[in-house]
Amino acid sequence: MSRFQVKKVAVLGAGVMGAQIAAHLVNVKVPVILFDLPAKEGPKSAIAEKAIANLKKLKPSPIGVAEDADLIQPANYEEHMKLLKGCDLIIEAIAERMDWKLDLYHKIAPFVAKTALVASNTSGLSITKLSEALPDAIKPRFCGIHFFNPPRYMQLVELINTPTTNAEVLDQLETFVTSTLGKGVVRAHDTPNFIANRIGIAGMLSTMKQAENFGLSFDVVDDLTGKKLGRASSGTFRTADVVGLDTMAHVIKTLQDNLSLETDPFYGNFGTPAVLQKLLDLKNLGQKTKAGFFKKVGRDILQFELDSEEYIPAGQKSDEVYGRMLKKPAGERLKLLRNAEGAQGRFLWAILRDSFHYAAIHLEHIADTARDVDQAMRWGFGMKQGPFELWQEAGWLDVAKMVQEDIDAGKALTKAPLPQWVFEGPVAEAGGVHTAQGSWSPAQKKFVPRRELPVYQRQIFPEKLLGEDSLPDWKTAGTTISETKALRTWTLDGEVLIASIKNKMHAISPEVMEGLVEAVDVAESDFKAMVIWSGDAPFSVGADLEATMPAFVVGGAEAIESIEQELQNMMLRMRYAQVPVVAAIHGMALGGGCELSVYSARRVAHMESYIGLVEVGVGLVPGAGGLTYIARRAAENATTSTGKDLLPFLTEGFTAAAMAKVGTSAIESRKLGYLLDSDIIVAHKDELLHVAINEARSMANAGWRAPLARTFPVAGRSGIATIRGSLVNMRDGGFISEFDQHIATLIAEVVCGGDVDTGTLVDEQYLMKLERKAFTHLIAHPKTHERILGMLNTGKPVRN
Known part of the structure; x- marks a missing residue:
């Protein structure tokens, strides 16, 4: 069988979702054509062209670097239908109108290649009904593909088959979506709104209903249903504003139109809430119209009041007692909430009870297993745990009894009882739906293991659910070589040594420095290569400030200079190690974390990696070799030019350090110079270690030196004089403070090599000495202390 390859994709529909799906395809280097209707005036592809141009303006950006939007090819249905013949995958993403979609399928059918896959991006329309418009030859290659908005950032993609979909097609598409696009795939049954929106929207409706029942305001509800509850920080009503109230109303209408009391006992709760209907009538659709449940006026956040139809002040928080309750162990937490006297506690129990009730009743019809539901809610709604995970952690039968008691007492949303499998049989005996054997499938009446597609072999440590004890834990996996409180070195294959930082936020403390140097020694003597990978994000937020300040208090600037020199020596030890050192970056690589990565022989970075030298934010300069790296890279890049002026090659690096610029994606980090063209960007976070180990081993086997x-x-x-002139203009124009100017001048003096002639040859040790001098000067500065204390106390930079 030939290997399925996606060499080119066509996206049909240049609306919000279609354009952003196209943008993400460009992010992962997949050529894409974006189709839309022919424009009535001007160029025929003007609609698609405008959508592509708008991608550059959106925040958060759907594309790694704005100019890559130009890589999307605009097209229209009148002139360019033949282009479809060269596409291996066609994703239809037009408006949620069944008649429009069916009409489009009739038009494209003659131009679909014989092996191309066709998929509809819909949030809830019947995939089977859509497939009926396609010729029999295409039906086996058709399925649903539901991206969540925004496609670049949301991990969930639901795949939905029809009775005529070829099983191999789903496997091929799941492989592409997982590895190339970096998504978490859940296979959903062809039921209204599939899995995530079915459970999620029912949960939001329950939350709105219970908020009204208990008399709670939107701001308090969002405070209770955000991070405190282990969910997205935007809570419930703010999330609705971000999604768009019109979008939410459409998903609700899908439930209303396609379900009934016979097919869903919760149907009576699917009415559009009065407050939502009023906002829709007022055309207050949320973030897109700058007004929804909430509205920002200047710096003030206001919330909508239904009775007056006005916006009133918001910002009220929940009672602290419930925040403390939510930190208790799961079983104790749920019992405390159920027995709470206050409205906020009873509200929390009610929405959790409703989520358990709804998920249990509908599991058999909407998903293959409970795993699909919990993963969908994690990836699609930003939940720390899915409903079944929390239920299982809190004590399966204890919670089940509490829920059923509320049902029997008429406190639940419906009188429909929990399914019998909840109380009897394998689930009750196992204490939950997730086990080492797999997750519960009511239809198959057994625990079903994860799919074993070859693509999942690339995920050495996949994200696992509570109860999936058979999956390995990276913290204890492999063979441990050495381990301290700060660092573990270990191996999976006996060839590549892995170094994992254990400190909070993977900060680089003196113990980490010592451990990494020892790790390089061990790697050189006993292994082919070394990978720095610390499992969970971030890669590293840099030097441990809390460990550094006491050294300054006791030993003054000399003690700090000694620590900085040790850091610099560690970086050079890695750079000149006799085995390749590969940094596997996920999340933030800031300050010393950035320096750790650039002094590695190579970097393998997850797409959503944020890399930069941010020391200016705490009143310091990069002091562990970051500025030396900028100077060296400028000199290396200048060798490709016939000119002799170094400054143009230095400007980008200087600006990035002086302004604490952070790449907002691995792609942008490459543009800033923190990643090189030879480095690898990985779309799926769980493939990072696999790729890094293979890269390190390949480098060693290729004879790396x-x-x-x-x-x-x-x-x-x-060069210093030129930069100083620019800084004076920026200060006088009010763009930077005098202290910012002072720090930037020190950065300029280091990257330009100090008081020497242009073209003077220096080495890394010389520049690192200048770094230490600037760093120790600033560490004693009172304005630096203000910035450090501000960062430690609030986590935000202080501008003084």
Whole structure:
């Protein structure tokens, strides 16, 4: 059988979702054509062209770097239908109108290649009914593909088959969506709103109903149903505003139109809430119209009041006692909430009870297993745990009895009892739906293991659910070589040594420095290569400030200079190690974490990695070799030019460090110079370690040798003078403070090599000495102390 490859994709529909799906395809280097209707005036592809141009303006950006939007090919249905013949995958993403979609399928059918897959991006329309418009030859290659908005950032993609979908097609598409697009795939049954929106929207409707029942305001509800409850920080009503109230209303209408009391005992609760209907009538659709449940006026956040139809002040928080309750162990937490006297506690129990009740009743009809439901809610609604996970953690039968008691007492949303499998048989005996054997499938009446597609072999440590004890834990897996409180070194294959930082936020403490140097020694003597990978994000937020400040208090600037020199020596030890050192980056690589990555031989970075030198935010300069790296890279890049002026090659790196610029994706980090063209960007976070180990092993097997230390030219005093002039203008224009100017000047002096002639040859040790001098000068500065204390106390930079 030939390997399925997606060499080109067509996206039909240049609306919000279609354009952003196209943008994400470009992010992962898949050529894409974006189709829409022919424009009535001007160029025929003007609608698609406008959508592509708008991608550059959206925040958060759907595309890694704005100019890559130009890589999307605009097209229209009148002139370019033949282009479909060259596409291996066609994703239809037009408006949620069954008649429009069916009409489009009739038009494209003659132009679909014989092996191309066709998929509809719909949030809830029947995939089977859509397939009926396609010729018999295409039906086996057709399915539903439901991206969540925004497609770049949301991990969930639901795949939905029809009775005529070829099983191999779903496997092929799941492989592409998982590895190439970096998504978490859940296979849903062809039922209204599939899994995530079915459970999620029912949950939001329950929350709105119970908020009204208990007399709670939107701001309090969002405070209770956000991070405190282990859900997305935007809570319930703010999430609805972000999604769009018109979108939410459409999903609700899908439930109303396609279900009934016979097919869903909760149907009576699917009415559009009065407050939502009023906002729709007022055309207040949420974030897109700058007004919904909430509205921002200046710096003030207001919330809608139904009775007056006006916006009133918001910002009220929930009672602290419930925040403390929510930190208790799951079983104790649910019992406390159920027995709470206050409205907020009883509200929380009610919405959790409703979620357990709804998920249990509908599991058999909407999903293959309970795993699909919990993964869908994690990936699609930002929940820390899915409903079955929380239920299981809290004590399966204890919670089941509490829920059934409320049902019997008429407190639940419906009198429909929990399914019998909840109380009897394998689930009750196992204490939950997730076990080492797999997750519960009511239809198959057994625990079903995860799909074993070859693509999942690339996920050495996949994200696992509570109870999936058979899946390995990276914290204890493999063979441990050495372990301290700060660092574990271990191996999976005996060839590549893995170093994992254990500190909070993977901060680089003196113990980490010592451990990494020892790890390089061990790797050189006993292994082919070394990978720095610490499991969960972030890669590293840099030097441990809390560990550094006491050293300053006791030993002053000399103690700090000594620590910085140790950091620099560690970086050089890695750069010149006799085995390749590969940094596997996920999440933030800031400050010293950025320096740790750039001094590695190669970087393998997850797409959503945020890399930068941010020391200016705490009143310091990069002091562990970051500025030396900028100077060296500028000199190396300048060798490709016939000119002799170093400054143009230095400007980007200097600006990034002086302004604490952070790449908002791995793609942008490459543009800033923190990743190189030879580095690898990985779309799926759980494939990162697999790729990094393979890259490290391949480098070693290819005969990799460490670079030789060499001198390189610097811009010298003339470069410093030029930069100083620009900084004065920025200060006088009010763009930077005087202290910002002072720090930036120190950065310029280091990256330009100090008071030397232009073109003077220096080495890394010389520049690192300048770094230490600037760093120790600033560590004693009172304004630096203000910035450090502000960051430690609030987590936000202080501008002084």
